[in-house]
Amino acid sequence: MSREASPVDFEKVCEASNTIKGFVHRTPVFTCQAIDRLAKRKVYFKAECFQKTGAFKARGACNAVFLEKKRNPNSPGIVTHSSGNHAQGVAYAAKCAGLSCSVVIPHDAPKIKCDAIREYGAEVIFCEPSYTSRIDVCAKVAAETGKTIIHSSENYDVIAGQGTIALEFFEEVPDLDAILVATSGGGMLAGIALTAKAIQPSCKVFAVEPVGKELQKSLEAKECLWTDPPKYLDTVADSIRLQAVGNLVFPIICENAETKVFTITDDQMIEGMKLIFERMKIVVEPSAGAGVYAAINYLENIVPPLHKVGVILCGGNVDPNTIPWTT
Known part of the structure; x- marks a missing residue:
């Protein structure tokens, strides 16, 4: 049967950092002047595509x-x-x-x-x-x-482990104004959001989702509005196709992440993915492309203005025989 630890908090994230040390990579943070010009702000990419197993x-x-x-x-x-x-x-x-x-x-x-x-x-x-x-x-x-x-998001120990992404990110870029997180079950979003809130309360954490997820409606209502059981969405991003976030992570997200959610089409994800391939020479999944597209196109009207934005390049497990823009 499934066993859960006590509810996750910042202390648990710090403990997780020590637990996994030596078994996961401290992933690099990259910048790209061409993308900064397109986004009209500094964009920092946390390259979890270089993580063990190719993903966060x-x-x-x-x-x-x-x-x-x-x-x-x-x-x-x-x-x-x-x-x-x-x-x-x-x-x-x-x-x-x-x-x-x-x-x-x-x-x-x-x-x-x-x-x-x-x-x-x-x-x-x-x-x-x-x-x-x-x-x-x-x-x-x-x-x-x-x-x-061991559930992918409905497990406090998993959430704490994903929060270590933000621990490292703020050590590299301590004055981030926002972080964009591609979201499926919500474990990474919850972990990063609660960690960011503890380290830099002014930093906004935004979910980035595929069409059909409609997370913002649930966040506004502070109630999970998805069908039960949740369905799979028809999206090129196989790693974020689950419609609903989990019941365990939802309260954490409500408390720590922004209500505003950026919804990205498949074509837009592919555009962001292709841009990272071309300009940064990094292999990423479509889900990572979603955050890239949002950083360039969806932040102009956020108040106060966002000058330094982090994007999680969440994974790089792409089948070279099925690159989206070649099939």
């Missing part, structure tokens, strides 16, 4: 898995469900911790992600491409094996 997910996964091993030394292992990046992170973390790992993944997930999961030694179990199928198959595996479920 390794942070939260390592914190959650290592703490599970500490709390339960005789653990039979870990099971999770994911569209790919969290699965790779958990598989990597389980390998580091010496734990057995099973991963439930939609059968239409990119092959590059499936292959990487297996390379980390995890068992891959395919399910139908729906959130309900992921949940049901994962729960069945947990019931049959006794393995602990």
Whole structure:
């Protein structure tokens, strides 16, 4: 069954930084004069595409898995469900911790992600491409094996691990006015927002979403307005296609992130992604392109003006055979 730690706070994020040290990269922060000119402000890119497993997910996964091993030394292992990046992170973390790992993944997930999961030694179990199928198959595996479920966002230890992104970012750029965060289940948004609020209360943290998520409506109502179960959105960004953020993260997001949400179309994501390829020579996923596009096009009317903006390049697990603008 799934086990949660105590609610996450800034202290837990600092503890997570120590827990995962040595197992994840301190990722670099890049700038690009060409993008600064387009955005009419300084833009700083936290390159989580260079993280272990190719995405930020390794942070939260390592914190959650290592703490599970500490709390339960005789653990039979870990099971999770994911569209790919969290699965790779958990598989990597389980390998580091010496734990057995099973991963439930939609059968239409990119092959590059499936292959990487297996390379980390995890068992891959395919399910139908729906959130309900992921949940049901994962729960069945947990019931049959006794393995602990590590959810991609509905886990306080995962949220704390993702918050370490902001810890590092503010050490590099202490006077950020805003951070843009591509959002799926909401674990990274929650972790970064609560950490930013603790370090730099004036820093605004904005969610960036695909069309159809409509997070802003729920934030304005302070109530989760999505369908139950949440659906998958039809978007090129497979890592942010879940319609709803989780019930666990929602209060954290309401308290610490901005109500204003930037909604990005697939074509706009691809434009941002392509710009990073061309100008910065960095391979990123469409979800990272969403933050890039928002930084250039959607910040002009924010008050007070934003002079220094951070963008999380959240992942780089792109299948070279299916680059969006070549298919």
